[in-house]
Amino acid sequence: MSASFEAPLPSVEKDENEIANRATIGRSQRQIIFRRFVKHKAAMGSLFALTFIIIFVFSATGLNLGPKDAGLSIPGWWKYSITDIDPAGAIAASCNGGVTGCPTLDLSPSFIDGDGIQFGEHPFGTDIIGTDYFALVMRGAQQSITVMLIVGLLGVSIGTTIGAIAGFFGGMTDAVLMRLTDMFLVTPTIIIGALIGFRFGNLGVVPLAILLGFFAWMGLARFVRTEFLTLREREFVDAARVAGASDRRIIFKHILPNAIGIIIVAGTLLLSGAILAETALSYLGFGVRPPDVSLGLLISQYQDTFTISPWLFWWPGALIVSIALCINFIGDGLRDAFDPRQRRHISMKERQKAREAEGKRA
Amino acid sequence: MMLLVVFGASFLVYNLQAYSSDPLSVFGESTEINKDYLIAATIRDLRLDVPPPIRYFSWLRGIVAGLWGNFDMGLSRSNIPVIEILAMAIPVTVKLVITATFLAIIFGISVGMITAIRQYSRFDYGMTFFSFLLFSLPIFWVAVLLKEFLAIQFNDFLASPRIPPTVIVIASLVFGWIVAGFAGGSRRQFFTVIAGGTLFAAAVLSYVSATEWFLTPALGLFGVTFLALLSAVIVIQLITGLDSKKGRLVGFGTAIAVVLLYYPLQSLMSADASVFNVFLVFSINITVGIGIGIAVSKIDRRIYMRIGLFTGFIATFPIIIDRFLREFSGYFNSDAVSGRPIPTLGQSKDLLTPEQEQNFWISGLDTALHLILPTIALTLISFAGYVRFARGSLLEVLNMDYIRTARAKGLSERTVIVRHGMRNAMLPLTTILVNDFAGLMGGAIITEGVFAWRGMGQVFNDAIRNYDLNLFMGVFIITASLTVVANFVADLLFGIVDPRIRIRK
Numbered sequence: 001m002s003a004s005f006e007a008p009l010p011s012v013e014k015d016e017n018e019i020a021n022r023a024t025i026g027r028s029q030r031q032i033i034f035r036r037f038v039k040h041k042a043a044m045g046s047l048f049a050l051t052f053i054i055i056f057v058f059s060a061t062g063l064n065l066g067p068k069d070a071g072l073s074i075p076g077w078w079k080y081s082i083t084d085i086d087p088a089g090a091i092a093a094s095c096n097g098g099v100t101g102c103p104t105l106d107l108s109p110s111f112i113d114g115d116g117i118q119f120g121e122h123p124f125g126t127d128i129i130g131t132d133y134f135a136l137v138m139r140g141a142q143q144s145i146t147v148m149l150i151v152g153l154l155g156v157s158i159g160t161t162i163g164a165i166a167g168f169f170g171g172m173t174d175a176v177l178m179r180l181t182d183m184f185l186v187t188p189t190i191i192i193g194a195l196i197g198f199r200f201g202n203l204g205v206v207p208l209a210i211l212l213g214f215f216a217w218m219g220l221a222r223f224v225r226t227e228f229l230t231l232r233e234r235e236f237v238d239a240a241r242v243a244g245a246s247d248r249r250i251i252f253k254h255i256l257p258n259a260i261g262i263i264i265v266a267g268t269l270l271l272s273g274a275i276l277a278e279t280a281l282s283y284l285g286f287g288v289r290p291p292d293v294s295l296g297l298l299i300s301q302y303q304d305t306f307t308i309s310p311w312l313f314w315w316p317g318a319l320i321v322s323i324a325l326c327i328n329f330i331g332d333g334l335r336d337a338f339d340p341r342q343r344r345h346i347s348m349k350e351r352q353k354a355r356e357a358e359g360k361r362a
Numbered sequence: 363m364m365l366l367v368v369f370g371a372s373f374l375v376y377n378l379q380a381y382s383s384d385p386l387s388v389f390g391e392s393t394e395i396n397k398d399y400l401i402a403a404t405i406r407d408l409r410l411d412v413p414p415p416i417r418y419f420s421w422l423r424g425i426v427a428g429l430w431g432n433f434d435m436g437l438s439r440s441n442i443p444v445i446e447i448l449a450m451a452i453p454v455t456v457k458l459v460i461t462a463t464f465l466a467i468i469f470g471i472s473v474g475m476i477t478a479i480r481q482y483s484r485f486d487y488g489m490t491f492f493s494f495l496l497f498s499l500p501i502f503w504v505a506v507l508l509k510e511f512l513a514i515q516f517n518d519f520l521a522s523p524r525i526p527p528t529v530i531v532i533a534s535l536v537f538g539w540i541v542a543g544f545a546g547g548s549r550r551q552f553f554t555v556i557a558g559g560t561l562f563a564a565a566v567l568s569y570v571s572a573t574e575w576f577l578t579p580a581l582g583l584f585g586v587t588f589l590a591l592l593s594a595v596i597v598i599q600l601i602t603g604l605d606s607k608k609g610r611l612v613g614f615g616t617a618i619a620v621v622l623l624y625y626p627l628q629s630l631m632s633a634d635a636s637v638f639n640v641f642l643v644f645s646i647n648i649t650v651g652i653g654i655g656i657a658v659s660k661i662d663r664r665i666y667m668r669i670g671l672f673t674g675f676i677a678t679f680p681i682i683i684d685r686f687l688r689e690f691s692g693y694f695n696s697d698a699v700s701g702r703p704i705p706t707l708g709q710s711k712d713l714l715t716p717e718q719e720q721n722f723w724i725s726g727l728d729t730a731l732h733l734i735l736p737t738i739a740l741t742l743i744s745f746a747g748y749v750r751f752a753r754g755s756l757l758e759v760l761n762m763d764y765i766r767t768a769r770a771k772g773l774s775e776r777t778v779i780v781r782h783g784m785r786n787a788m789l790p791l792t793t794i795l796v797n798d799f800a801g802l803m804g805g806a807i808i809t810e811g812v813f814a815w816r817g818m819g820q821v822f823n824d825a826i827r828n829y830d831l832n833l834f835m836g837v838f839i840i841t842a843s844l845t846v847v848a849n850f851v852a853d854l855l856f857g858i859v860d861p862r863i864r865i866r867k
Contacts, residue, residue, distance in 0.1 A: 179363075183371040186842040190807055191822070192375070195834075198826050199382040276500055280808050283502045284823070296500070303506045307514075317503040324498030332494070 033261075036337040043333020046326035053323060054145060060138040078135055124315050127302070137315050140293040144278055145323070147209040147287075147294070151274040154213025156267045159220030164259075166221070167228025168251055178225070185218045193277060197286035205288055209278075216274060220266045227259040261338030268331035272324045279320050295320050364846045368839075373418055375838050376831070380414035385829040408439075408831070421835060435839070436832035438825075444836040447821055452840070454709060455806050455817035461733060462740035467795060469741070470748025475784060476544055477749065478756035485543025489749060496746035501805065505739045505812040509706040513735060517702040520694075525571040534563035578691045581684040586624055590617040590677035597672045602665060603776050611658050612666045616651040616673040623647065624681060631685045635722050640682060647674040647681075686730065689723045705732055707814040736813045740805065744798065751794055756787040789860050796852040 027035070038044060062075045124133040166177040192215045200208055231237065232255060240254050279296030281287035288294035295316040302312035385404055404410070409417055424434030435444035477486045538559030545555045570576070581589070594613035595604070602609035623646070630639050651674025655667035694703055698714045709732050710725075718724045759765065760783050768778045810819030818837060825833035 179367055179370070182364075182367045183374065186367060186371050186845045187375055187838065188841050188845075190805075191838060191841065192378075194822070194826055195375075195379055195382060272498065276498075279500050280502060283500070284808065284811055286826070296502070299500075299503055299506070306506060306510050313506065317500070320500050320503065321495070321498050324500075325494060328494050328497050 033337045037333050040333035040336055042329045043336075046329035046333075050323065050326035050330065053141075053319070053326070057138050057141040057145060061135070061142045078138065124311060127312060133312060133315070136293050136298060137295075137319065140295045140298050140316060141319050141323075143205045143288055143292065143294045144275055144282075144296070144320070146205050147212070147278040148271055148275040148323075150206065150209035151213045151216050151278070152267060152271040154210065155216035155220060155270045155274070156263065158214070159217035159266075159270075160224050160263055162217065163221035163224025164228055164251060164256070167225035168232055168247070168255065170229070170232075174225070177221075181218050181221050184215060187215075189215060189277060190280070193281050194284065194286040197281045201287055201289045204292070205294070208287065212274075212278070216270060220263070220270060223262050223266045224259060227262050228255060231255045231258055261334075265331055265335045265338060268327055268334060272327040272331070275320065275324055275327075364850065368842050368846055369422075371842055372422075372835065372839060373415075376418045376421065376835060377414050379831055379834055380417065383826075383829040383831070385410070421832070425839065435836045438833040439828055439830045444832050447833065448818075448836050448840060451816065451818045451821045454815055455810065455819070457729075458733070458736055458810065458815060458817060459740065459806050462737045462744070463798070465737065465741045466744040466748055470745045471752045471788075471791065473745075474749040474752025475756050475787065478753045478760070478787075479779060480543065481757065483543065485540075488543065493746035493749040496742055497750075499743065501739055501743050501808050502812050504742060505735070505809065508735050508739055512738070513704040513706045516704055520576055520703070523571070523574045523576040525567055530564055530567045530571070533567060534560045537563040577694070579687045581680055581687065583621070583624060586680045586684055587617075587621045589680040590620050590673075593617065593676035594673045597669055597676065599776070600780055601669050601672070603774065608658055608666060609669055612651075612655050612669045613673050615654045615658070616647075616670045617677050619650045619654065620647050620674060620677040620681070623650070627681060628685075631682075631723075633721055633723070637722070639722075643681065644675065644678050647678045650674055686723055686727050689721075689727050693718075693724055693727055703731055704734060706735065708732060709815050736809050736815070739812075740809055743805065747794075747798070748791075752787065752791060755790050756783060759783050759787045762786075789856070792855045792859060793852045796848045796855065 060078045124137055127133055127136065162177055162181065166174040166181075193212055196211045196215075197208065200211055237250060237254055240250050245254070278287055278294065279299070282294040282296030283300040285300070288297055290297070298316040299313060302309070306313050385408055386401055409420075412420075421436060424436055427434055433445065435448075438444050438447055473489060477483075477489045480486055535556075538556040538561075541559035542552050542555040545551070591614065594617040598604055598606070598609045598613040604610065627643055627646070630643055648671055651670030651672075652667050653670070655670035656663060659666040690703070693699055696715070696718065698718070710728055714725070714728065718728075760779075765778060765782055768782045769775075773782075806817065807819035807822055809815075810817045811823065818840070821833065822837045824830065825837060
């Protein structure tokens, strides 16, 4: 390295450039993005936490695929279901004059209060009629997550399709599709959601989620369209067209991979919006209906008992917040990873290290 | 073009609602003798025999008739014109939303810009986490928590308003940390500011606790003076910088003048005052501020007038708030309140005596207390978005070449950030602000439900549950046109504030 010919950069800037370059030299675009994401501590932590929550929730309740009594059904590991009623157990464990069963979850280790960490009979207590609240919360979380995933998947696929077609073909197609998008956009989601939920909420979560998904794609379609509009003017698209590639090939092989960053980022934001929207609708009574449960419904059912049995209120709320928070952090990490202008903050420690390494080399 | 979009959307929503709801379903299990008659009457009243796509046009005719003045949205199912119902509901929702929007904008943008200036500091990380947390909170959940902890427990606390020492210590430390985060500086300065802020907060809280301030709250001359000087400092720092001698003269002069006017102005704010008096107080103080600005300066008059104007305007708020607070103890002990001032439900106390309702200050205090919880809930939720957006926007601007130029030609850091940075960072924010106001109307639907306000949200709720198509379309057309108008205004504003953008003719 011919250090003597280099411009006399201020030492701080030089260190920074060196550290920043070391992360990118000799790596493919995909590797750079992946490494940037993995380095984002909050995003990685959230990814693990979210995976854990989803696996925990789905395995606790079990899965029922297909029609009732006929489809595939995997039982969960938790002993109670939302239809089991255990008044005797509830009253035995009750603390508020026998109204509701108290939570038996004990997180303090044995050296503090002598009981040790345990789940107990009803970890989250029971509700007023003696239903196990852990089972209710797990079932509710499962429903909310299902709605979130279906709405997200549908929103992303419809939004990407419409945005891609509008952005790529332009002209009349673009104008028509964008006016269509505007038409959906001027209608507040909560209004459409309430309308759909009020009519179809009793059909179960999957049909409800699919219907909601048809009204969740507008923001993403706009993002994708803008991205396609700029990408289709780029040289590599011209090159592909000269080489005789069809429209389909250009869209799928050349433009879409370049737009994937913005789709993923907007998709994660859509997910966190979807879970908040679903819980809000269920809370208002326009979403999932009893006897089935969702996290929003649980909160609306037990908000009045807050003073007597606050745990009935805390757990579903804590689950919503942790799921949405995890998704938001993952989205933030993804945005940082996909943004080529993003320069990672280089801490004093790293700077010091780089300077020491420089000293050793000299 | 946008009219066409609203037309299309309304057609879509009308048919969606008409086909998905079945007003006759309530008769399904009815055992009344005249069931058939009731069904026939419903069909006739709602014109269910006409297919929805055609029925839509008869509804549209009423809307289009608005162009020549006789606007008609049809009757609701309770035979009240939809327009009347909406005219009652809209002011309620606007009242609910407007304070929250302003608070969220002011706090969100200032915190966001400070996190951008102190990028990668502890304060930045703390606020980033906090805003992500707020992003992820369902508003109905926050609302219930606020009801429990802010309203119920605060009301309980008022029975013996002594703040426990542990609370004083923790609250003071948090306050000190936030102030230090705003101020920044080297490590040593950081800890000095933390210590100072903590001591200050602890002193105030101890005083409040010892004198049972919450039972007879008032800012007093001392509080008003302090807040007026504080607002002067902020205004001067933003407009000319504290090292400008004339800037200091105008700012502090105005603040002192406002404080001197504190007693004379009380005569304007007597028990039979109205909104007009409040307006008068504001204009007097602003005029005094501008006057001082003109008197002091010979050149650059506009800048000093601006300092006087803003200082006079902001410093008036403590005086007005002080006036409202002094009604508190009477209000607190009256029969309507009976010692539990912060309500969890509703939009006003219905037990107020006529004299109390006549009194501008008491009824204002009553409204303000009812607004506290919903406003905090709405502010918390939209605050996060502004913080993130303002931070990103300012960071983007600070990376521009013209900022480097400004620094290179030796401008002070304050000038670079305030004049060159913040002003340009505000440009993209205008679009977001306008659009958000329309979006908040949607968010108010949930908040109104939780706090039992009778606004647009409740009307909407009733419309869906009663299969009331005309009422539903009324709510829809209001929110949709609000969105469209907001978009239009945003485009116009953007063209005005940013000369690079010209609206296509």
